[in-house]
Amino acid sequence: MTTSGNTAATGRAGQAPVLAASEIRVVRAGSAIVAVDRFELPERTTHVLLGPNGAGKSTFLRVLNGLERATGRIWFDGREIASGRDRRALRRATAAVFQRSHLLATSVRANVEMGLRARGVRGEEAHARALRAMELVGVEHLAERGRDKLSGGEAQRVSVARALAIEPRVLFMDEPMASLDPPTRRSLLADLRSVIADLSIAVVWVTHDRDEAVAVADAVTFLSGGQVRQTGPAGDVFQRPRTTEIAHFLGLELYIDGEVVLDRGEARLVLADGTSIVCGEAEPGPSVGCLYPEDVVLFRQPPEEGSTSLRNIRKGTVTSIETLGRVRQVTVACGVLTLVATVTQAAVAELKLEVGSPVFAGFKASALHVLPRPPRRT
Amino acid sequence: MGQIWEGFEEALRLLFSGDAEVYQIALRSLWVSTLALTIAAVIGVPLGAALAQIRFWGRGGVVSLVNTGMGVPPVVVGLFVGLLLARNGPFGDLRLLYSNQAMVIAQLVIALPIVVGLSMAAIQHLDEGLRMQIVALGAGRLRTFWLLLREARITLMAALMVAYGALLSEVGAVQVVGGNIRGQTQVLTTGIVERMRSGQQATAIALGIILMLLVLGVLGGMTIIQQRSRRT
Amino acid sequence: MFITASQRLKLLLMFLVVVFALMAAACGDDGAAATEESPAGDGAYEADQLILATTTSLKDSGLLDELVLPAFNEAHPDITVKTIAVGSGEAMQMGRDGEADVLLVHSPADEAAFMEEGNGTIRLPVAQNYFVIVGPADDPAGVADAADAAEAFAAIPDSGTPFVSRGDDSGTHKKELSVWEAAGVTPEGDWYTSTGQGMGETLQVTSERQGYTLTDLGTFLSMQDSLDLEVLSEESEDLRNIYSVIVVNQLVHPKTNAAGAEMFAQILVASDMQAQIGEFGTAEFGQPLFAPNAAALGGPDY
Numbered sequence: 001m002t003t004s005g006n007t008a009a010t011g012r013a014g015q016a017p018v019l020a021a022s023e024i025r026v027v028r029a030g031s032a033i034v035a036v037d038r039f040e041l042p043e044r045t046t047h048v049l050l051g052p053n054g055a056g057k058s059t060f061l062r063v064l065n066g067l068e069r070a071t072g073r074i075w076f077d078g079r080e081i082a083s084g085r086d087r088r089a090l091r092r093a094t095a096a097v098f099q100r101s102h103l104l105a106t107s108v109r110a111n112v113e114m115g116l117r118a119r120g121v122r123g124e125e126a127h128a129r130a131l132r133a134m135e136l137v138g139v140e141h142l143a144e145r146g147r148d149k150l151s152g153g154e155a156q157r158v159s160v161a162r163a164l165a166i167e168p169r170v171l172f173m174d175e176p177m178a179s180l181d182p183p184t185r186r187s188l189l190a191d192l193r194s195v196i197a198d199l200s201i202a203v204v205w206v207t208h209d210r211d212e213a214v215a216v217a218d219a220v221t222f223l224s225g226g227q228v229r230q231t232g233p234a235g236d237v238f239q240r241p242r243t244t245e246i247a248h249f250l251g252l253e254l255y256i257d258g259e260v261v262l263d264r265g266e267a268r269l270v271l272a273d274g275t276s277i278v279c280g281e282a283e284p285g286p287s288v289g290c291l292y293p294e295d296v297v298l299f300r301q302p303p304e305e306g307s308t309s310l311r312n313i314r315k316g317t318v319t320s321i322e323t324l325g326r327v328r329q330v331t332v333a334c335g336v337l338t339l340v341a342t343v344t345q346a347a348v349a350e351l352k353l354e355v356g357s358p359v360f361a362g363f364k365a366s367a368l369h370v371l372p373r374p375p376r377r378t
Numbered sequence: 379m380g381q382i383w384e385g386f387e388e389a390l391r392l393l394f395s396g397d398a399e400v401y402q403i404a405l406r407s408l409w410v411s412t413l414a415l416t417i418a419a420v421i422g423v424p425l426g427a428a429l430a431q432i433r434f435w436g437r438g439g440v441v442s443l444v445n446t447g448m449g450v451p452p453v454v455v456g457l458f459v460g461l462l463l464a465r466n467g468p469f470g471d472l473r474l475l476y477s478n479q480a481m482v483i484a485q486l487v488i489a490l491p492i493v494v495g496l497s498m499a500a501i502q503h504l505d506e507g508l509r510m511q512i513v514a515l516g517a518g519r520l521r522t523f524w525l526l527l528r529e530a531r532i533t534l535m536a537a538l539m540v541a542y543g544a545l546l547s548e549v550g551a552v553q554v555v556g557g558n559i560r561g562q563t564q565v566l567t568t569g570i571v572e573r574m575r576s577g578q579q580a581t582a583i584a585l586g587i588i589l590m591l592l593v594l595g596v597l598g599g600m601t602i603i604q605q606r607s608r609r610t
Numbered sequence: 611m612f613i614t615a616s617q618r619l620k621l622l623l624m625f626l627v628v629v630f631a632l633m634a635a636a637c638g639d640d641g642a643a644a645t646e647e648s649p650a651g652d653g654a655y656e657a658d659q660l661i662l663a664t665t666t667s668l669k670d671s672g673l674l675d676e677l678v679l680p681a682f683n684e685a686h687p688d689i690t691v692k693t694i695a696v697g698s699g700e701a702m703q704m705g706r707d708g709e710a711d712v713l714l715v716h717s718p719a720d721e722a723a724f725m726e727e728g729n730g731t732i733r734l735p736v737a738q739n740y741f742v743i744v745g746p747a748d749d750p751a752g753v754a755d756a757a758d759a760a761e762a763f764a765a766i767p768d769s770g771t772p773f774v775s776r777g778d779d780s781g782t783h784k785k786e787l788s789v790w791e792a793a794g795v796t797p798e799g800d801w802y803t804s805t806g807q808g809m810g811e812t813l814q815v816t817s818e819r820q821g822y823t824l825t826d827l828g829t830f831l832s833m834q835d836s837l838d839l840e841v842l843s844e845e846s847e848d849l850r851n852i853y854s855v856i857v858v859n860q861l862v863h864p865k866t867n868a869a870g871a872e873m874f875a876q877i878l879v880a881s882d883m884q885a886q887i888g889e890f891g892t893a894e895f896g897q898p899l900f901a902p903n904a905a906a907l908g909g910p911d912y
Contacts, residue, residue: 062510065514067510067513067514088516088518091513091514091515091516092516094514095514095515095516096511096514096515098507098510098511098514100505100507102505102507102508102511102512104508104525104528104529105528105529105531106528114512114515114517114525115515115516117521118515118516118517118518118521119516162515163515166515166516172514384836385836464707464709465708465709465865465866466707466708466709466863466865470865473659475709476661476692476694557692557693557694558694558695559692559693559694560675560693562690562692563692571808572670572695573810574808574810574811575666575670575807575808575809575810575811576670576671576808576809576810576829576832577670577809577810577813577829577830577832577833577836578810578832579810579833579836
């Protein structure tokens with residue numbers, strides 16, 4: 001990877017990204033709320049900007065969409081966006097969906113046609129394109145309905161249809177699911193995934209929800225404090241978070257302190273009591289291992305040798321069972337190691353788990369994410 | 379009670395016998411206030427919307443001027459406009475004092491700050507995100523402006539209702555700049571005052587009933603429009 | 611947030627242009643109409659328009675609207691009379707400012723001063739009548755038995771009956787104050803109330819409180835049916851009320867319409883008009899409201 005501004009417009013595999021940015025800075029009240037050195041969005045890619053609230057994700061999205069001014073350079077379709085006129089052109093070639101649906105007080109159809117009208121598309125053509133967009137997200141039956149007669153999910157679908165109607169080169173999604181209840185969110189998310197795949201458009205998607213990111217992302221940029229902490233293909237970022245902050249945000253809530261040693265070509269994390277855990281890849285040295293609770297599997301009896309690919313199995317005692325939404329989070333004390341497993345209610349019943357039950361907990365070597373230990377605060 | 383009832387009887391007789399002068403006065407009132415409101419709306423709504431959205435040097439001053447203007451008593455406006463239009467005043471050569479035009483101008487001056495101030499509030503109270511969404515959809519400045527105005531139309535309608543009510547029932551300014559000349563510039567409010575003063579209670583009550591009906595009718599009509607536009 | 615400074619400025623200018631265009635259109639209209647109407651080049655300002663500043667009581671009696679203005683319009687159909695009803699003091703102030711062409715007032719001392727200042731060219735008495743003291747029928751202060759108004763007023767404070775004043779600086783109010791002065795009474799105390807309103811409202815209040823007040827006869831007669839009050843006073847010199855017409859001096863106030871004003875004065879003092887003034891009110895109230903006065907004073911007071 002080079003950092004030269006001139007090459008920012010050329011994509012990785014020689015294919016020009018539809019949208020690229022370099023050296024973006026947004027300064028408010030003396031402090032930089034966005035400082036992104038490089039950003040590229042190839043065609044047909046959904047790039048998720050992930051990070052906690054206040055990380056500058058939405059501000060960065062508005063900069064990319066030409067809604068907010070910033071220092072730095074932006075290229076759209078290989079051409080640099082330099083003037084207010086360019087920003088307008090960028091806005092006209094793209095569309096945005098925000099957390100709130102922001103529909104105008106008129107019919108669904110008129111709302112969906114709004115972006116088209118702003119582009120001079122009227123009459124039959126506008127009707128036809130609006131209808132197609134409404135069909136894509138399944139709101140065509142609501143066409144004549146007023147804004148106030150829509151549920152939150154319907155309104156957000158209309159907002160998406162309004163964005164899709166203009167057939168944008170880039171679709172900007174700024175926390176589009178954040179105001180919806182979980183069932184609505186799930187069904188809209190599923191539909192959006194298939195629509196985005198069918199239309200093969202480029203998407204910039206801002207969210208603070210890991211599951212949402214996992215569901216849609218081709219590439220992920222993790223932002224915090226306005227800075228890029230990690231960027232890359234979605235699998236890389238989710239599987240190999242670079243810092244404990246990212247790991248924590250991704251839901252790797254379990255931290256295991258130890259020292260990585262290489263033993264016959266295999267990396268092992270040696271714990272305080274001298275026992276060790278088999279890791280996937282890891283550099284030797286003081287480290288922290290992290291696990292997704294859903295990667296930890298529980299057994300009543302120790303599994304027979306060879307019957308499982310779990311390289312790490314430990315015996316322990318259940319110390320707590322908590323309800324987390326529709327799943328149970330079971331904490332198991334295994335000597336110096338405390339593991340947390342996310343299991344279903346049915347599994348809890350089947351394994352007859354209760355506080356004090358003896359239990360075996362196991363996880364794959366590859367499930368353990370090993371990060372360099374951050375400097376300790378004294 | 380008896381006197382009041384007699385007054386009412388006489389008033390109803392005047393109303394139903396189609397007393398020419400009574401109706402002429404009512405029409406003049408309606409005409410003057412409607413014209414003033416229309417001009418105030420044409421100028422004031424865009425001005426208020428602009429004030430709500432555009433930051434420029436001196437904006438704070440303009441806004442406080444508008445807010446002050448909303449509270450100026452009509453009679454003071456009348457005095458001020460009267461001085462400007464007086465024969466020996468700066469606009470004396472237009473010969474507008476004691477005319478219907480003078481009353482329209484004075485009422486315009488009363489209505490304008492109300493319309494501007496309330497339009498500004500109406501646009502400001504729209505969600506900032508809505509504006510961003512409209513811009514993000516590729517709308518230009520004028521379209522954004524227009525869509526925001528449309529979005530705030532119910533509140534804007536309320537602003538115009540408030541202003542219209544204020545104009546129809548205003549007495550201070552039309553008295554001073556119109557002169558309450560019978561057959562020329564007498565309107566409902568000044569007509570009522572004159573007849574109360576000179577002891578013609580029945581006519582005063584008749585004019586009062588018309589004024590009340592007009593205000594109720596106009597405001598009721600606007601309320602219906604408001605409710606209807608809310609439904610879509 | 612999304613609009614740059616220069617765009618803001620453009621937008622603002624756009625609106626200012628619209629505003630000024632509208633204002634120009636409105637004013638242009640009126641301006642054009644004005645030029646059409648005004649007789650060009652004869653030097654007389656507003657020759658087609660006459661502003662008459664009159665006392666409220668004279669206008670409210672109906673004398674102007676029913677008698678004088680129709681006669682004037684018939685004689686001079688090309689002149690529009692704009693009748694502005696104000697107090698005598700304000701009417702003369704309009705004359706001093708050159709904002710009125712002709713005055714109808716009833717405040718002789720002030721009128722004399724007005725003439726001395728050179729603000730008027732002609733001052734003619736046109737009508738007279740007598741103010742009346744009205745009050746409850748049982749008349750606790752014995753107003754009906756007093757020789758003149760001053761004597762009547764002097765008895766009111768101790769009669770336990772309130773006196774209601776207009777307190778609005780009108781000619782009637784000024785007359786009332788001059789009577790108090792003649793009576794040697796300072797109008798203050800629980801018994802004395804000011805309404806600050808017109809004659810009609812003041813009469814209402816007086817009737818409600820069963821008190822005394824000073825009123826012109828016309829307003830009282832037109833409201834008599836709804837009032838529980840009686841006329842108690844006799845015609846006495848200190849209740850005499852003289853209405854005069856004054857032509858504002860065009861030499862001092864060049865924008866006035868002196869020609870029209872003089873024609874108006876002429877109509878008022880013409881003998882047939884004077885005769886009609888002497889009859890006015892008889893049909894409605896069974897008695898005249900004014901006595902003709904032009905001849906009585908023996909001629910113009912230049």
